[in-house]
Amino acid sequence: MVTGLSYLCIGIGVVFWLWGTLPLLGDRSVLFKLHPLSVSDTLGSMSIVFGLLLKIPREWPLLILALLSLALWNTMLSYVMAYCVSREDSDDH
Amino acid sequence: MNLLLIAMTLILLIPLYEAWQDDDIWQKMLAFASVASKTSIMILCISVLRDDWMIGVVGVIILSVGNAGFMLLAHLIKRITLQ
Amino acid sequence: MITNLPEDLYLLVIVALLPLSAIMLTVQVNPYNALVIRGILGAVAALVYSVLGAADVALTEALVGTLLAITLYAVAVRSSLVMRVGVLTAEVEADPEKFEAIYDQIRAMLSTRYLRLKVLSYETRADLDAALTVKELHGLCLRSPSPQPDQPPYELTIRLRSLHDLLSTELPHQTPPLTHLIPPSSTDTPAKSS
Incomplete structure (x- = not known):
């Protein structure tokens, strides 16, 4: 039961990854690609880590740390990236 | 788990291809951010698969420190391209 | 479920990423793009090392190989x-x-080789010549003292032979040329300092 749930979480995470990464291939602006990448990549990664947490609850401090650093860093990263890009070509979009 | 890891590796090929074919530096940086977070999550997956605590610690450190380094690099490149 | 799959197939797939990204790095021409690809190579290398069980090597690769090396490389390329x-x-x-x-x-001529232009202004001609002598400058851009009717009124004096060769191949593509090039004097050896 728990094993199935953890595989389900990891599978959902992989689908989120695919969904967030596929827009990278298009010929759109950086900000357009940044949005799906930051949102669904972070959600997918968190879902994968949650699945791993269900699989081996013994390693919880490590995986909780991974979840926290994912949530904090990736959000901050997307803001920094958007700031850097928008300062460069503010007349482009 | 084997199949899931192979699926993750195949997804990892998408940003790699994007970094190779796009000449804009910010598109490459975006692909780099994607690759960096994906590889560290894959390291975590492998640590759970093998039940190896040491690899897991390395994965978490790469996840947090790698992101910090990425921000540093983004600011440096912004300074360079703005001149 | 597929049963005849080898148990360590994922190992082979992941390890194959390393030569792929290494080839990607070597075919880059623009140094700034190579910098970013080096970061990707570092991330993939850390993944491969930890897959193969070398956690300490992976940590070193991520911290030194990716973080420190690309930061130093960015500073080196910029300067x-x-x-x-x-x-x-x-x-x-x-x-x-x-x-x-x-x-x-x-800038348009230099951008083919990914060089940047930095302009420094000086008060007197003596300061300018002194800066050129101590190799603070690579070139001077001045109004010609004796303008020829068939030449642009500004002249660009280049100290380095290699830089002069680069600019002289690119200058005919610029229309109309706003400057004409003065080659380095023959006593000046083709210095490598930048």
């Missing part, structure tokens, strides 16, 4: 790939638009 040109303050103030056009033309 070395630059051409410093000296101008006189009085001449620039007399005709700023003309000088902006000249800078744009030099």
Whole structure:
């Protein structure tokens, strides 16, 4: 039961990854690609880590740390990236 | 788990291809951010698969420190391209 | 479920990423793009090392190989790939638009080799010559002392032979040429310093 749930979480995470990464291939602006990448990549990664947490609850401090650093860093990263890009070509979009 | 890891590796090929074919530096940086977070999550997956605590610690450190380094690099490149 | 799959197939797939990203790095021409690809190579290498069980090597690769190396490399690329040109303050103030056009033309010529242009202005001609002698500058951009009717009124003196060769191949593509090139004097050896 728990094993199935953890595989389900990891599978959902992989689908989120695919969904967030596929827009990278298009010929759109950086900000357009940044949005799906930051949102669904972070959600997918968190879902994968949650699945791993269900699989081996013994390693919880490590995986909780991974979840926290994912949530904090990736959000901050997307803001920094958007700031850097928008300062460069503010007349482009 | 084997199949899931192979699926993750195949997804990892998408940003790699994007970094190779796009000449804009910010598109490459975006692909780099994607690759960096994906590889560290894959390291975590492998640590759970093998039940190896040491690899897991390395994965978490790469996840947090790698992101910090990425921000540093983004600011440096912004300074360079703005001149 | 597929049962005849080898148990360590994922190992082979992941390890195959390393030569792929290494080839990607070696075919890059632009140094800034190579910098970013080096970061990707570092991330993939850390993944491969930890898959193969070398957690300490993976940590070192991520911290030193990716973080420290690309930061130092960015600083090195930024400070070395630059051409410093000296101008006189009085001449620039007399005709700023003309000088902006000249800078744009030099930037366009340098951009084929991913060089940047840095303009330094000096008060007197003596300061300018002194800066060129101590190799603070790579070139001077001045109004010609004896303008020829068939030549542009500004001259670009280049100290380095290699830089002069690069600019002289690119200058005919710029229309109309705003400057003409003065080659380095023969006593000046082709210095490598930048």
